[in-house]
Amino acid sequence: MNIIIIEDELRTAKSLETIIKNLKPDARITGPYQSVEESVEALSNGAQPDLIFMDIQLADGLSFEIFKSVKITCPVVFCTAFDEYSLEAFKSNGVDYVLKPFSKDDIKEALRKVDDLKNFFQQTTSPNLEALLSILNPSSxxxxxLVFKNQKYTTVQTDNIAFFYIRNDSTSMMCFDGQEYALTQSLDTITASVSAKQFFRVNRQYLVNFKSIKEVEHYFLRKLYVKLVIETPGKLLINKEKSHSFLNWMEER
Structure with a gap:
């Protein structure tokens, strides 16, 4: 397998190369290419990769500019410290979106997904859309x-998040330990990225974790009133049109 690394942080690129070589000893790795210009030149001069690991923010701009100059047909795994570009990444040959700082397990999972896709198309003459989506978007x-608070970046495990909500046109998340963090992503983006089995969008303002639900009561006008183990800034009400799907979601455990 021929793999290209496009990454402007040399230490990160070296770490990525070491992990890939450990997981894929036979892989031929070229790069790292540190800029859009350098990457376009390499890809225009005959580089034929089977896979590209690509940072998004490069020395001279966003890596999405590369796709405007050269045709890339191989899968791309995006590795970045920012998660607001996920939608555009998946429009640009992206098969996975790995957030920095990444681990060996993150890269291993990305390579597994690439291998699954390769096997899927080799073995399937009439691709099944549902099966393909299960590879690209695992149910997990x-x-x-990645959050930023008190001048520090840290990661919060999704299992530790009680709910996401919108307040004053901004998105925040509340953890089971009472810690609250501001996020840059919209609630729509977050809803699309988390497990539909674990989280439910009860209304326009709240996305709740199943584990955070304490009890559900009937409310006026056939609405449901959802109480969580963590106090919420406002009442969590589900309208009658959404009540049935919410109760089904709770049942399917």
Whole structure:
């Protein structure tokens, strides 16, 4: 397998190369290419990769500019410290989106997904859309979020998040330990990235973890009133149109 690394942080690129070589000893790795210009030149001059590991923010701009200059047909695994580009990444040959700081397990999972896709198309003459989506978007969903608080970056495991909500047009998340963090992503983006089995969008303002639900009561006008183990800034009400799907979601455990 021929793999190209596009990454402007040399230490990160070296770490990535070491992990890949450990997981794929036969892989031929080229790079790292540190800029959009350098990457375009390499890909235009005959580089034929089977897979690209690509940072998003490079020395001279966003790596999405590369796709405007050269045709890339191989899968791309995006490795970045920022998660607001996930939608555009998956429009640009992206098969996985790995957040920094990544671990060996993160890269191992990305390589597994690439191998699964390769096997899927080799063995399937008439691809099944549901099966393909199960490879690209595993049901487990996003396992952690990168947050910034008190001048420090840290990651929070998704299992530790009680709910996400919108307040004053901004998105925040509340953890079971009472810690609250501001997020840059929209609630729509977060909803699409987490496990639909674990989280439910009860209304426009709240996305709740199944583990955070304490009890559910009937409310006026056939609405449901959801009480969580963590106090919420406002009442969690589900309208009658959504009540049935919410109760089904709770039942399917």
């Amino acid at each position: 969903g996003k396992t952690s979020f």
